[in-house]
Amino acid sequence: MxxxxxxxxxxxxxxxxxxxxxxxxxxxxxxxxxxxxxxxxxxxxxxxxxxxxxxxxxxxxxxxxxxxxxxxxxxxxxxxxxxxxxxxxxxxxxxxxxxxxxxxxxxxxxxxxxxxxxxxxxxxxxxxxxxxxxxxxxxxxxxxxxxxxxxxxxxxxxxxxxxxxxxxxxxxxxxxxxxxxxxxxxxxxxxxxxxxxxxxxxxxxxxxxxxxxxxxxxxxxxxxxxxxxxxxxxxxxxxxVPDQWQTYETQDSPAYSGHLRVALEEIPRLPAGPRRIVARRGTMELFEGAICNLGSGISTGIANVAAEEGVLRRVCLTNEQGNIGGAPASGNEAGAARSPDAQVDQPYQFDFYDGGGLDLAFLSFAEFDAEGNVNVSRFGGRIVGPGGFVNISQGAKAVIFGGTLTANGAPKAVRQVEQVTFSGRFARERGQPVLYVTERAVFRLGDAGPELVEIAPGLDLERDVLGVMGFRPRVSPELRTMEAALFEDGPMGLAHRLPGRRQRAALARLEELQAAE
Missing domain, CATH: 3.40.1080.10 (Glutaconate Coenzyme A-transferase)
Structure with missing residues (x-):
């Protein structure tokens, strides 16, 4: 050689x-x-x-x-x-x-x-x-x-x-x-x-x-x-290359390579702020045994919240690079995972994703529009690209998009996205449940686009939500207030009320019937 x-x-x-x-x-x-x-x-x-x-x-x-x-x-x-x-x-x-x-x-x-x-x-x-x-x-x-x-x-x-x-x-x-x-x-x-x-x-x-x-x-x-x-x-x-590092930031982590098991509960707690609120609301969509993907950005906080709530080991978090189980890394280390249960080659992980293996996909959005389309690939003079977003969002049984409702005072809910990375119309055709979770409100993809279904406590509907959007969504007649625990400092008690798979399916069906009415 x-x-x-x-x-x-x-x-x-x-x-x-x-x-x-x-x-x-x-x-x-x-x-x-x-x-x-x-x-x-x-x-x-x-x-x-x-x-x-x-x-x-x-x-x-x-x-x-x-x-x-x-x-x-x-x-x-x-x-x-x-x-x-x-x-x-x-x-x-x-x-x-x-x-x-x-x-x-x-x-x-x-x-x-x-x-x-x-x-x-x-x-x-x-x-x-x-x-x-x-x-x-x-x-x-x-x-x-x-x-x-x-x-x-x-x-x-x-x-x-x-x-x-x-x-x-x-x-x-x-x-x-x-x-x-x-x-x-x-x-x-x-x-x-x-x-x-x-x-x-x-x-x-x-x-x-x-x-x-x-x-x-x-x-x-x-x-x-x-x-x-x-x-x-x-x-x-x-x-x-004898001085080759495992990643750009980590010389060698036995937890990333699977040579060492670490306590998953030791993941840092998210600091107070919009990122924590969005991650906590997303975590409420988990159910016992759910197989999930955490996308980059704000949605990686799901792992931190799940650990804080004591439910991380009761679900299976994955990432597209091939890690199954454990705690997916975030930031510049995204793609790795601490103490995964298995590491498979990436094409096979995407076979599983494309085949509908994911129960839930937690993904971030740069912007979403009146049709329910989501853009993460090109916006604000930046070219990003989709990464695994298209496969993950299209293949998952249900998708939860997370992000703040505004960025630097500009709306992220816009009349028409700059580039369609996820098609709301195609999701509706396939009967795919979709949520858009923000720190101020939660929207569900309905027949006419995103429908406002939850609002943060104490906010004025017109001034704080509809008034900072680039389009006016339908407001559900069953509009609810987001749980107060989402905005408080202590745990939400999710470990004691994490629904089972059948219970979660029944709740989802009830929500569909209410939306149809």
Missing amino acids: RRMRAAEAARLVQDGDTLLIGGSGGGHAVPDALLAALGERFRETGAPRGITALHPVGLGDGKTRGAGHLAQEGLLKRVVSGTFVNSPGIARLALDEKIEAYTLPQGSLSQLMREMAAGRPGLLTRIGLHSFVDPRLGGGRQSRCATEDLVELVEFQGQEYLFYRPFKVDVALVRGSAADEDGNISMEHEAVTLEMLSIAQAARRSGGLVIAQVKTIVPRGSLHPKMVKVPGILVDALVH
Whole structure:
């Protein structure tokens, strides 16, 4: 197995290549040393030029690392990713029309890697229909110069589907914990495993190179075969990075890798404020045994509140990167989880999500509109992208969107969202229950859009709620006051009144009947 320095590996990328990159978010299994070397090579030599960067998950520390190393005019021709939120330099290039920019659903890109590995034509799925990913609403484009259709609308067996086209991969960058002398790669100390195997297989299927960054080199035959995620038969070169950190913020957390169980109840308590109120109201939708996803942003607070209320172990929290159980991390560490019960590869987690495995999805919103549409992908002069939002929100049995009703005095409930990341109409067609939870009020998706069903105690309906919205929703004749406990300092006593699955289903049915009346 050939070993080389990161600078040598960077010279293997040629002008016009398609570069497939593994990893997630804030340094989780991100081959950062290889990306840094490629960025440095371009600064010094002006090569390579015009490459396409393809990575299912956003990569970066929110500053210059990860995909940010590549955010140089001329180096990139095109970027296709689930999100740019971790790499603001990439977003700036897209806003300035310096690159062809696409943000596609993280889950669909992850699953597409598997289709590419098998040499299948592409990915056929209903995920993304009626969102900005749908060719009728933009095809996932985030810059005007992005003119190629990467997603097609097709009809199959009388139903509409989206077809995600495959890519020919020239070079793939993957990362692991250790490699043996034959190039077998293990990931036992990583916080996530993602689709590293599919990425390597897809590159090999295309005739491309696979370069692996690892922390440790071990003797031949010393890795347990069940720990090997990428077999050496798929790897062309190894780059040894002994000071490799687990994430950008954490050198090594045994709780993230599953080597140590920690007390989940020790998660910090959320400070008083709107974030805590929204998270507490969202937590009230939990029921015994509920399988949930917590999206980034304000909804990650659900884990903190559930721990404070003593119900965290009575539900199952998951994240799209593959962690099941435990306590999902938040902030720049989002994607990891403390003491998960299981870690599966990302494509399989999205199979479960797309198949309706989630009982509840707790997701944040940047804005929602009179049709019940939600936008998290492009707003306020920012390109963010959907991440796993489209798969999660479309596949879950019920969705709870959380956010503040205003931001810096401007309404977040608007007449029409800038970009449709979640379609209210499509949700109504599928009979999907949807709540919009804010610190001032709660709305339910009805036949005519969001309907106001709860208001915070002591607020004036017109002045404090309707008057700060960009549209006037229907007000339920059964308008209730939000529970006073949501706004108090102590626990809400949720542990003593967490409903069972059947009880929660009965309550949901009663609410549907009341709404119909």
